[in-house]
Amino acid sequence: MKKGLLLIIAGLLVFPVGILKAQSGFEQLLKAGPADATKLVDAYGKPLLKGFGLGMNSGWTNSAKTLDLFRIDVRVTATGVVVPASDKSFDVTKIGLSSNIGPAVPGKVISPTFSGNKHITGPEMNIYDDNGEKITSFNLPQGIFEDIVPTPQIQATIGLIQNTDFTVRAMPKVKIHKNFGSVSLIGFGIKHNIAQDFAVAGVPVPFDFAVAFSYNNLKYEKRLNLKPDGFAVPKDSEQPTDFDNQKIYGQFNNYLFQAIFSKKLSFFTPYVAIGYNTSKTEVGIKGNYPIITDIKNDQIVYTTYTDPVKIERTYVDGFRADMGFELRFPLIRLFASYGFEGKYRLVNGGIGIGL
Numbered sequence: 001m002k003k004g005l006l007l008i009i010a011g012l013l014v015f016p017v018g019i020l021k022a023q024s025g026f027e028q029l030l031k032a033g034p035a036d037a038t039k040l041v042d043a044y045g046k047p048l049l050k051g052f053g054l055g056m057n058s059g060w061t062n063s064a065k066t067l068d069l070f071r072i073d074v075r076v077t078a079t080g081v082v083v084p085a086s087d088k089s090f091d092v093t094k095i096g097l098s099s100n101i102g103p104a105v106p107g108k109v110i111s112p113t114f115s116g117n118k119h120i121t122g123p124e125m126n127i128y129d130d131n132g133e134k135i136t137s138f139n140l141p142q143g144i145f146e147d148i149v150p151t152p153q154i155q156a157t158i159g160l161i162q163n164t165d166f167t168v169r170a171m172p173k174v175k176i177h178k179n180f181g182s183v184s185l186i187g188f189g190i191k192h193n194i195a196q197d198f199a200v201a202g203v204p205v206p207f208d209f210a211v212a213f214s215y216n217n218l219k220y221e222k223r224l225n226l227k228p229d230g231f232a233v234p235k236d237s238e239q240p241t242d243f244d245n246q247k248i249y250g251q252f253n254n255y256l257f258q259a260i261f262s263k264k265l266s267f268f269t270p271y272v273a274i275g276y277n278t279s280k281t282e283v284g285i286k287g288n289y290p291i292i293t294d295i296k297n298d299q300i301v302y303t304t305y306t307d308p309v310k311i312e313r314t315y316v317d318g319f320r321a322d323m324g325f326e327l328r329f330p331l332i333r334l335f336a337s338y339g340f341e342g343k344y345r346l347v348n349g350g351i352g353i354g355l
Contacts, residue, residue: 060258089113092109171185271323
């Protein structure tokens, strides 16, 4: 089961893995050259990166009530982030591509994003040299996950003094599989029940109101192996020809501030929460990459680009609202919630064990 969960995490966290699975292949995007490839990767991966940021900021708690001193809660949950229709596709003519790349068919300019149609590839794109001569062409990839971006969460919480508990999410760097790369995760959350600070001895406040802060950081890395075409030659003798240092990398920093209100009704506890969440993303491609840039005397010529793609962006930065419930039994806890941030919707559910 542990290996299965790790495979899910590695497979879902960083969109380049999904692009590798696409029919036209991730390497096709690099044919556009560094600047245009960065714009294409950004447009294609936006719903995954935003959805993942929202998902990583979910599942921390389902109640304003804190655990008693040294009590422990271990839970596994999963969040499905519903991607709005407006982020399921993009127009290749409206993302600022250079004149060296354009749709092969002028009328076919709409391409699926990572969360778009997985049965239809994107439009065919032509690559031109500086003289306007066509060098090569490729199809943009189809969608990988339609509609929903899934994100799993595994965490443990311990009760501290003064109506406070502390949560940890952690996983050391683990190499999952040669097709998935390696992933590591560290995170923590702290929650304080303000309402119970005003409880009189023996007479608790009949509801719970808490404030919470959480942070998690995930790092991802996968080796690549993109070599020059068999008959291609370098543009000149001075450019790098070592292509063994290629990799995809990603780093996600997620922050969440929440105010939570809940009311315990026997074993059923409904809650509502309002918060502010931020997800800062850095995704890139490091190493040397041979990109076809010309054809001279029927000879394919490539130029080596180093570290061709780097995206640093805050895909999530705004207020969110959540509502849900917790079912508390002697040992087992069941959780479910629904939330939204802008046009994105979030559904979370899971199970926990209280010790």
